Amino acid sequence: MTGVLDTAKGNGERVTVPTRAPLRLGPVSGVLRLRPLLVLLGGLVVLLVGFTCNLALGEYPITPLGVLRTLVGGGDGGARIVIMQLRLPRSLTGLLVGAALGLAGALMQAVIRNPLASPDLLGITSGAGAAATAVIVLGGTLGSVSGLIASVGLPVVALLGGVLSGLLLHLLAYRSGVDSFRLVLVGVGVNALAVNTTLWLLTLDNVQQAGRAMVWLTGSLNARGWENAVPVGLALAVLVPVVLVGAHALGALQFDDDTMRGLGVRVTFSRSVFLLAAAVLASLATAAAGPIAFVALATPQIALRLSGTARPPLLASMVLGATLVLGADVISRTAFGTLELPVGVITAVLGAPYLIYLLVHRYREVRT
Numbered sequence: 001m002t003g004v005l006d007t008a009k010g011n012g013e014r015v016t017v018p019t020r021a022p023l024r025l026g027p028v029s030g031v032l033r034l035r036p037l038l039v040l041l042g043g044l045v046v047l048l049v050g051f052t053c054n055l056a057l058g059e060y061p062i063t064p065l066g067v068l069r070t071l072v073g074g075g076d077g078g079a080r081i082v083i084m085q086l087r088l089p090r091s092l093t094g095l096l097v098g099a100a101l102g103l104a105g106a107l108m109q110a111v112i113r114n115p116l117a118s119p120d121l122l123g124i125t126s127g128a129g130a131a132a133t134a135v136i137v138l139g140g141t142l143g144s145v146s147g148l149i150a151s152v153g154l155p156v157v158a159l160l161g162g163v164l165s166g167l168l169l170h171l172l173a174y175r176s177g178v179d180s181f182r183l184v185l186v187g188v189g190v191n192a193l194a195v196n197t198t199l200w201l202l203t204l205d206n207v208q209q210a211g212r213a214m215v216w217l218t219g220s221l222n223a224r225g226w227e228n229a230v231p232v233g234l235a236l237a238v239l240v241p242v243v244l245v246g247a248h249a250l251g252a253l254q255f256d257d258d259t260m261r262g263l264g265v266r267v268t269f270s271r272s273v274f275l276l277a278a279a280v281l282a283s284l285a286t287a288a289a290g291p292i293a294f295v296a297l298a299t300p301q302i303a304l305r306l307s308g309t310a311r312p313p314l315l316a317s318m319v320l321g322a323t324l325v326l327g328a329d330v331i332s333r334t335a336f337g338t339l340e341l342p343v344g345v346i347t348a349v350l351g352a353p354y355l356i357y358l359l360v361h362r363y364r365e366v367r368t
């Protein structure tokens with residue numbers, strides 16, 4: 001529903017500005033914008049197509065109708081084994097990992113107010129990867145570490161590594177507030193430290209184990225099962241409602257600190273909650289599939305430009321992140337014959353030119 005708002009210019013002339021009436025559902029209200037809604041619905045359609053293709057295509061091709069029949073309990077025995085035991089857990093893991101990375105990137109870019117802010121550039125995913133690599137490498141030589149892995153699991157170890165990297169980033173970048181430019185520079189340093197720690201850890205293990213670890217560190221959905229999808233799904237189920245409820249504070253974080261305090265927003269608390277949520281999502285996604293590059297960087301900016309909003313839209317970023325990971329997985333499994341590439345290789349090839357574009361565009365903005 002639309003209306004008009006009478007305003008006055010500086011010369012006294014009155015003009016009318018069209019407005020939208022808020023939608024109310026009990027104590028919750030909001031404004032429905034058509035363009036972001038269309039982007040979200042269109043992204044869901046593309047995601048559904050990509051999900052179906054990932055279930056249908058491969059060395060054992062299955063028609064889309066056969067996929068649907070198998071999912072509802074029909075189909076022959078071979079199709080049920082291929083889909084229910086191999087492709088469905090892998091596809092769900094890719095979907096959830098992409099959604100988590102897209103949401104984590106959108107939160108970080110909105111809070112830091114910098115399109116270059118993403119978990120994979122600021123050291124959070126690298127910190128999670130370094131922690132996971134440490135327990136994998138040391139677990140082969142230290143029995144106590146093997147017991148630790150068995151008791152708490154790789155996702156918890158990666159989560160701790162990512163959160164610790166995020167805390168280190170915040171402590172080093174904080175100087176009477178968080179400056180986005182300083183935080184990005186510090187994040188690059190934290191990322192370099194975590195990456196080189198990972199490489200050093202790989203030298204401690206044998207060549208065969210190091211090779212398997214390198215495939216994981218590139219970002220791969222190969223042989224992913226339900227145990228990989230469940231932690232990411234639980235994190236999304238808990239954190240998505242939290243960030244959506246606090247979306248009004250996320251919008252206020254686009255202003256300077258004094259303005260936010262004037263609006264009644266608890267700046268430090270709100271910023272810390274959103275950054276912690278982003279670190280948790282990125283860390284668990286890394287534990288499930290390895291550090292898949294550029295998804296958290298690119299998808300929020302693509303969603304921002306498609307939606308025409310002031311900050312990266314959260315739900316659209318999730319949908320586009322899931323679509324990008326599933327699309328990259330389809331390409332990695334089917335485009336090179338019998339050779340299957342890690343999904344992180346495809347996302348890196350697609351995302352590296354976009355990173356160069358952002359750097360050049362950002363440099364031009366600073367100069368002007």
